[in-house]
Amino acid sequence: MIDYYNYPDHKGHFDQFGGIFASETLMLCLKELQESYAKLKLSKAFQNEFYNDLAHYVGRPSPLYFAKRLTETVGGARIWLKREDLNHTGAHKINNTVGQILMAKAMGKKRIIAETGAGQHGVATATVAARLGLKCVVYMGEVDIQRQAINVYRMKLLGAEVISVTSGSKTLKDALNEAMRDWVANVDDTFYIIGTVAGPAPYPEMVRDFNSIVGKEAKQQFERQVGGLPDALVACVGGGSNAMGLFYEFLNDESVALYGVEAEGKGMKTGKHAASITAGDIGVLHGNRTYVMSDEDGQIIETHSISAGLDYPGVGPEHAFLHYSKRANYVLANDDEALNAFHLLTEIEGILPALESSHAVAYGMKLAQKLDKDKHIIINLSGRGDKDVHTIAALEGIKL
Amino acid sequence: MSRLEQTFIQLKKYKNKALIPFITAGHPHPLLTVPIMHSLVKNGASIIELGMPFSDPMADGIVIQESSEKAIEHGMTLDSVLDIVGEFREEDKDTPVVLMGYLNPIEKFGYEAFVETAANSGVDAVLIVDCPPEESAELLILLKRYNMNQIFLIAPTTDKQRQMYILSQASGFIYCVALKGVTGAANVEYNDLSEKIASVKSISDIPVAIGFGVKDVESALSVAEYGDAVVIGSALVSLLDRCKNQGDVESAIKSFIKPIAIAINKS
Structure with a gap:
């Protein structure tokens, strides 16, 4: 049996995935980051500060909520929701930015950059930068800026400069390219807060660790509220940070099935x-190195999803590894299924899920239906849907 | 001995510096790439760096990004880049060609198939921007088998210890990046550069090419002082962007490249 806690290795590899495929200018900086993180990961003071911020600034722990009416409606396994939507700024993204800004502080960096798709990571980064009084620049695709106007304004209110990226497909992947270009040019004073479990090492490990609080809490809460371990975990996967956050604590618990949607x-x-x-x-x-959507010639292709946060042609290398090693199952939910799940959860549980998280809800319902009533599944409700209200209204032909 | 090593030995014999122009294959049009390559050689290029277009060129500035986008729109693929080199080789057996690009198209093509096809087309070396020596083991073995070089970069941020590591893996030449930033970015800091090159020269005898930020006779002259070769990319690519036909290309190259080639070899 594989011990999943042996990954990544010292070069940032998850078996054949991960690693550092970066231009030479960034290599030294990535090595520094790797070394700093290795130290801070073991530092009691750093971890105390991180957990203190999670408790008092983010508002953790987030509840593990039994969705009684959703369970009854579906008529199968018992459905639990990990309520990351209740965090400060509305999603799991803040767990990671709180951690990375402490890294930036420890490393003496004065300027923060980030990329964002749906804007949740951009908001979460602008938030922690505002709190520490650091200059913050967020790169966002022109297309995403149009479909996430509210988050763009939130970032500006928080004092961040939002730069519209007009190259390539003008979405998340291009924002990431542009942030990398900025970083190469300003590597001395700038800390790049990557928002998902992708990028060169040590980011996949670091972002996973900062989000792993989600699974840690869920495991304890489930033990306390139900007893034992849940039967399955379900989370949506774009880059995959909320899914890694939920899965990580359970990776060596073979009886817990993992589903990335x-x-x-x-x-x-x-x-x-x-x-x-x-x-x-x-x-x-x-x-x-990971699974990538590209054409026959290896050119990256444009992706589509109703949710900007899942609209990314790659995926974190640890997910690639969990797929390759068959530890986790990667499954699908389409735009319509996500929309239906959004409405259902809103109507019968009074919870507006983010469109990203709605994918997890959609698949979680399908899974619950197939399982016996004495089984338990936890769905990561990674973010709240307030940011998507305009998108949904527009899709349904409603003028606000 | 590889064509690349031979070229540098010849240049050294006459105390000359190599001019290495960079162009994007298939830009401004696939049919113009081979004529551009010949014209570059005619006007003083010693080595040609041929960009393999990629949809997400993270280390490149806007000029090379846009040239890649245009080349891809014109149907340029890795396969057709290799065909172009083959066509160039029919007439030119001596000028080394270095392919420059990103890893994903090569991952898709397959390392072995790529190296074999490239060798058969007459490619001399490859420079993969997002593949540092740490991740190059597999590619390096294949390239060696086909007598090709992998060119590595040394950046302003590369410290002495890492320089030693990179130089232990390097062959052909070493490419020193003159500035922190993407291709075609602002100005070079010559003090830092001269220190960096001196450090590289103290570790290894490998020829040193300098690039990123070279845009005209003056900047080429300033960096030629320190290295064995000068790479000029974005400035040339943006000039070629305005060319419509072979006539435009030839006059543009003659007026831009020739004076630089002459200048760096007079100093």
Whole structure:
């Protein structure tokens, strides 16, 4: 049996995945970051400060909520929701930015940059930068800026400069490219807060660790509220930070089935989706080896999802590894299924899920239906849907 | 001995510096790439760096990004880049060609198939921007088998210890990046550069090429002082971007490249 806690190795490899595929200018900086993180990971003072911020600034622990009416409606396994939507700024993303800004502080960096898709990571980064009085620049694709206007304004209110990225497909992947270009040019004073478990080492490990509080809490809460271990965990996967956060604590618990839900967009046959593991090949993108959506010539292709946060042609290398080693199952939910799940959860539980998290809810319902009533599944409700209200209204032809 | 090593030995004999122009294959049009390569050689290029277009060129500035996008729009693929080198080789057996690009298209093509096809087309070396020596073991073995070089970069941020590591893996030449930033970015800090090159020269005898930020006779002259070769990319690519046909290309190269080639060899 594989001990999943042996990964990544000292070069940042998760078996054949991960690593550091970066331009030479960044290598020294990445090595420094790796060394600092290795030290801080073991530092009691750093960990205390991190957990203190999670408790008093983020508002942790987030509840593990039994969705009684959703369970009754589906008529299968008992469905529990890990309520990351109740965190400060509305999603799991803040767990990681709180951790990384402490790293930036420890390393004496004065300027923060970030990329963002849906804007949740951008907001979470602008938030922690404001709190520490650090200059913050957020790169965001022009297309995403249009579909996430509220988050753009929130970032500006928080004092961040939002730079519109007009190259390539003008979405998350291009924002990441542009942030990398900024970093190469300003590597001395700038800390790059990557928002997902991708990028070159040590980011996949670091972002996973900062988010692993989600699974740690869920495990304790489940033990206390129910007893034993849940039967399955379900989380949506774009880059995969909320899923890694929930899964990590359970990786060596073989009896717990893991489901990562990729965005099927308008359907696999249409090619308009963002399912990198289901439909992609092993390749190299944004500093790591992983599953990548590219054409026959290896050019990265444009992805589609109703949710900007899942609209990414790669996936974190640890997910690639969990897929390759068959520890986790990567499954699909399409735009319509996500929308239906959004409405259902809103109507019967009074919880507006983010469109990203709605994918997890959609698949979680399917899974629950197939399982016996004495089984338990935990769905990571990674973010709240307030940011998506305009998108949904527009889709349904409603003028606000 | 590889064509690249031979070229540097010849240059050294006459105390000359190599001019290495960078162009993106398939830009401004696939049919113009081979004529551009010949014209570069005619006007004083010693080595040609041929960019393999990639959709997400993270280390490149806007000029090379846009040239890649255009080349891809014109249907340029890795396969057709290799065909271009083959066509160039039919007439030019001596000028080394270095392919420069990103790893994902090569991952898709397959390392072995790529190296074998590249060798058969007459490629001399490859420079993969997002593949540092730490991740190059597999590619290096294949390239050696086919007598090709992998070119590595040394950046302003590369410290002495790492320079030693990179130089122990390097062959052909070493590419010193003159500035912190993407290709075609602002100005070079010559003091830092001269220190960096002196450090590299104290570790290894390998020829040193300097690039990023070289844009005209003046900047080429300033960096030629320190190294064995000067790479000029974005400035040339943006000039070629305005060319419509072979006539435009030839006059642009003659007026831009020739004076630089002459200048760096007079100093």
